[in-house]
Amino acid sequence: MGGFLKSSIARKLVMALSGLFLVFFLLQHFLINFTSVFGAETFNGISHFMGTNFFVQFLLQPVLILGVIVHFVMGIVLEMNNRSARPVGYVKFHGSANSSWMSRNMIWTGLVVLAFLGLHFYDFWFPEIYHKYIVIDPEDPMRYYPELVAKFADPVRTGLYVISFIFLSLHLLHGFSSSFQTVGWHEKFYKGMRGATVAFSIIIPIGFIFIALFHYFNQL
Numbered sequence: 161m162g163g164f165l166k167s168s169i170a171r172k173l174v175m176a177l178s179g180l181f182l183v184f185f186l187l188q189h190f191l192i193n194f195t196s197v198f199g200a201e202t203f204n205g206i207s208h209f210m211g212t213n214f215f216v217q218f219l220l221q222p223v224l225i226l227g228v229i230v231h232f233v234m235g236i237v238l239e240m241n242n243r244s245a246r247p248v249g250y251v252k253f254h255g256s257a258n259s260s261w262m263s264r265n266m267i268w269t270g271l272v273v274l275a276f277l278g279l280h281f282y283d284f285w286f287p288e289i290y291h292k293y294i295v296i297d298p299e300d301p302m303r304y305y306p307e308l309v310a311k312f313a314d315p316v317r318t319g320l321y322v323i324s325f326i327f328l329s330l331h332l333l334h335g336f337s338s339s340f341q342t343v344g345w346h347e348k349f350y351k352g353m354r355g356a357t358v359a360f361s362i363i364i365p366i367g368f369i370f371i372a373l374f375h376y377f378n379q380l
């Protein structure tokens with residue numbers, strides 16, 4: 161297993177599979193958060209279920225966190241290997257002639273998304289863990305919506321979220337479609353899927369931007 165993971169094909173495969181898993185998470189995360197635009201009731205209901213369900217908390221959540229860690233650690237390892245195998249920078253090879261800006265800058269767009277996750281966990285995930293497993297505050301099924309809305313009262317935070325979602329879009333625009341190529345889908349299927357992956361990579365981040373701005377302007 162250790163030897164297998166040392167091959168660059170295997171590492172790319174791990175990147176692609178963990179990336180596809182995170183895309184799936186992103187879709188469900190977007191759909192749940194989007195309900196907050198229509199009011200508190202549905203969002204509170206789903207959040208309370210997700211936050212208290214044993215299967216979600218102790219199986220899905222650890223798998224998700226592991227997926228995030230594997231994806232970013234492997235991304236950094238791949239980038240370092242590529243750099244040591246390519247002592248002369250892309251620019252000298254006129255990289256833009258045969259590769260997109262997005263494909264050449266996956267590490268940078270990825271690092272911005274990672275920095276966003278740091279802020280995002282500080283905003284939501286750590287308070288949640290603290291509330292439930294450290295101080296063990298009483299459960300209030302109505303608390304999720306006001307907690308979310310309160311974060312978007314701050315224009316700086318809302319701005320940072322919006323910028324991060326633009327970088328997320330750039331990251332997905334290359335990553336999502338290329339993961340299908342890496343897992344070895346037939347060329348015809350890959351070409352057919354490309355349009356859908358591009359649409360997803362633009363629509364979902366715009367949707368997240370909409371949620372953030374909606375709650376910000378709703379409180380002015």
Ligand code: HEM
Pocket residue numbers: 186189193211221224225228273280284285288308321328368369371372
């Ligand atoms: C407007 C946009 C977003 C809002 C309002 C939002 C809201 C939330 C909330 C309320 C939680 C806490 C869930 C819990 O109770 O544990 C959460 C967790 C999380 N969010 Fe977001 N989120 C947004 C965008 C994103 C994006 C774009 C990503 C990924 C790039 C992301 C990744 C995560 C992850 C990994 C968690 C931890 C999930 C868990 O283990 O529970 N979020 N988010």
